[in-house]
Amino acid sequence: MKRVVVGLSGGVDSSVTAYLLKEQGYDVIGLFMKNWHDDSVTISDECPWLEDSNDAMIVAEKLGIPFQTVDLSEQYKERIVDYMFDEYEKGRTPNPDVLCNREIKFDVFMDIALSLGADFVATGHYCRKDEEIIDGKPVYKLLAGKDGNKDQSYFLCQLSQEQLSKALFPIGELTKPEVREIAKRADLITAEKKDSQGLCFIGKVRLPDFLQQKLQPKEGVIVQVPNSFEPYNKPLPRFENKEAELTYKSKKYEYAVADGKVVGKHQGAHYFTKGQRKGLAVGGTKEPLFVIETDVEENVIFTGEGKNHKGLYRNVLFVSNEELHWVREDLALATDETMEVEARIRYRQALEKAKLYKVENGLFVEFENPQSAIQEGQFVAWYKNEELLGSGVIS
Template identity: 55%
Template sequence: MQRVVIGLSGGVDSSVAAYLLKEQGYEVVGLFMINWHDTTGTLEGDCPWHDDRVFAELVARRLDIPFHVVDLSEEYRRRVVDYMFAEYERGRTPNPDVLCNREIKFDVFLKEALRLGADFVATGHYCRRECVAAADGTEHYRLLAGVDGNKDQSYFLCQLSQEQLSRALFPVGGLTKPEVRRIAEEQHLATARRKDSQGICFVGKVDLPVFLQQKLAAKRGNVHEIRADWPKYARTAAPDDLPALAEPWRYTVRDGKKIGEHNGAHFYTIGQRKGLGIGGRRESLFVLATDVGQNVIYVGEGDAHPGLYRKALFMKAGDLHWIDPAERMRAGQRRRFRVRIRYRQPLQGAELVVCDEGGYLLFDEPQRGVTPGQFAVWYDGETLVGSGVIDR
């Protein structure tokens, strides 16, 4: 009998995943991760992992499976949290959930699971894995979108490797969220009606802005508004001039007027609407750009402001990742994909153009809020082919 160690998080998805694995004949072991300790004692709000652990243990008892707890907080702080802070200080916006899966759940956690004799690890992610045989007889693994389009979480797993996928199982990927809730109710699992977690993956109930403001120093700076008729928005670039099309809008304080103050440019991200504290406008203000060196943020009025949109983006060569190395594109190649540049964004038509320096994504339509530090992810049908960190 093959042994599967599942990450029991205290949520309904991993609970039902554990039940399904047991029904499929696997020997199932539950493993709960402690990912965060607020050693400073300054973090507002309750750190919910204590409650999560109780619910995870209740599920394990109900399913009659062994239950273990592992403290991964030091690895988490070093490999996810410290990186996240460093990125924000640079004026970039990282995705801690993607890093969590690459660095913790399918690396550190996987190693812990192997120590427990695991053949596979499993999570409650809404995605699917497919094994295909290549012409040379080798096995290759594909990462597919979840059946439930409203809950598909393949985006968060966009950095996984063939080795990681070979050990991974996603039991709820072929189900919808209502079906998962129904199974949990039928099996009388303690998590059946528990709300999905919100906030940062490792902090839980605390919102990201609150967390950042307690970990990064506040620094008063100015908010400058850029009008929609700023002359440089009229710039034209040839359809094949990818560097020009991917170049971000760059402002100086002389390009707009001061309309307010903020507590630190590193607390804001491109496309952000809330948290500016400036009212009295017909339409909402949005962050167009941040300058952490000068500690200035630039904003524009209205969702249709031209400063929010760009036709292309660039990713450095070292930041391009292919789920299956056999799919890797070489310099000089171009290929059409369906792309998203943030979680839950509807897939967008685009062409990926690879060069020596990296890769450009040229979109059919201008994209709103292209944000350095976030991940661009490209799909061929249901298959997630690759991803890259947005540089500009």
């Protein structure tokens, strides 16, 4: 009997994960991760982790598996929360869920699991794992979940071969309704429990409230930039080579207050991200305003009217070598190599056709169609035939 440690979060997905593994004859241990109890920063009025850990304990009892809570709040603060504050302060938009899987679930948590004699760590992610022997060595593949609505492979885009070798995703072949049905049949308390929203393992968080506790409010202006802004409309220069063209197209537009008109005030540019519509509180336009750029140095937010505003779209982005990660190391591109892929720049986004170009200092991703609100700090992930091959932080 192989031993598996399941990250029991108190939700239906991880409950069914534990149930299925037990049915398959594994020796299952349930662990609940407590990731937050820093009183200097309140994350939300609710205290979901108490209720969640209680639900996780009841599920473990029902399944007859050992259960314990591990406190990872110190590592979580260091590796996730401090990083988030730091990124927002620089005017970038981090993705805590991707980091949480790389740094917490499949690193700190995995080490604890292995110290308990586990062969595997299992989570309730909607994704699948496959294995193929290539050149006499096992190669692990991360595949999209069967439920297209719930596919969570994007959140695992930073996992390594070693992490994947010890990971199990038992619900990846199922749809959400099937998972709930299994939970009902097994009489698990979490069968009807709503999906948690918000930060990985912390629960519901209003990001501005959270950020305000570390990043002081600071009044600045909101500028509306018209579609007639000159750089949007100037013809493309002639390029010496493809790399020069990609470099040009991956650069974001530079704005100054004089490029538009001041239409309102805000409490801090670092609370806003590109593509954001809510929270601007500016009226008087036919279509809503969207954030097209933030300048945290000068504390200015630049906006454009309507979701088709030219300032929102680009079709090339760049990932530096330091931020480049291949799940499939055997397929990593060498300088001057290219690859046709499908890619996404955020969770729940439909996959879009793209081409990768490896250059000396990093990798360009050129999309067939322009993408809205490409945001520095977010992850781009690329796929081929349902398999996630690699990812990187947009620079």
